[in-house]
Amino acid sequence: MRLPSPLLRGTLIKRYKRFLADIALENGELITAHCANPGAMLGLNMPGLPVYVSKSDNPKRKLKYSLELVKLPTGLVGINTNYPNKIIGEALASNAIEELAPYETFKAEVKYGENSRIDFLLNPESERMTYLEVKNVHLSRGNGLAVFPDCETDRGVKHLKELANMVAAGHRAINLYLVQRVDCDRFSFAQDLAPKYAAAAYEAHRAGVEFLCYDCDINIEEICVASRLPILMPSR
Template identity: 85%
Template structure:
């Protein structure tokens, strides 16, 4: 997935009210950027971090700038939660996720469950329907371990329950975690930050929901799905 071009480099002053970030651009201009990430952004919201923003020419936007990447000593981190579905959609079109092949066709944002939409509904061989939910991962607290989520998520628990219902109805259901980082070699669940979600993961796994995790190749120009990471399921 190509990122908006060109990205502008700056320094984070503060992130606040969930969706706002004050940033000083190179050259000294102070801006307020939209932050498309409702999570806590632990480790990625510290004043002084180098960041990259895009600028929109749309006159109808309240904020011209959007926060796209945070730069850590270990590499770039994508924080825009609007991107994972686009990244995975491109990967599906390119048959780049071997665990999901072969795919006859797929659709995005299909209504299912109780007032929900599945990110992707895949029609696989022998007309098997696969429900694929995508989650953005940006949390890592050291030792190469990516974690999800960074706070409790009722919406995430609901999605796990609905995926389990699809398995009970005879379909295949998968939760795919996309790590928008380049510095992790495995994935796990932040039980201390979100014990309810961890419990829901254990229950969904026992009921047949599958779990996949991939990381990304990230540059200032694009973000692409890269390699599968091993998953550490929550302990009981």
């Protein structure tokens, strides 16, 4: 997935009210950027971190700038939670994720369950469809371990239960975690930060929901699906 071009480099002053970030650009300009990430952003919201922002020419936008990437000593991290579905959509279109094959067609944002939408429905015309939910991962505990989530998410718990219901109905259901980092080699669940979600993941796995995790190749021009990471499933 191509990022908006060109990205502008700056230094994070502070991130606040969840969706706002004050940033000093390299040219000295002070801006407030939209931060499309509702999570806690632990380890990625520290003042002084190098960041990259995009600028929109849309006159209707209240904030012209968007926070896109944070640069850590270990590499770039994508923090825009609007991107994982686009990244996975491109990967599906090019058959880049072999564990999801075979499929002939797929649809995005399909209604199912109780007032839910599945990110992708593979083989939507077949008797046994594949329900694919995508989650963005940007938190690392260090030593190459990526974890999800960084805070409790009732919506995430609901999605896991909905996926388990699809398995019970005879379909295939997959939760795919996309790690928007380049410094991780395995994935697990933040049981201390989100015990309810970890417990729901444990139950969903027992019910037959499949779990996949992929990391990304990231530079200031694009973010693409890279390699599959091993998953350490939560304990009871």
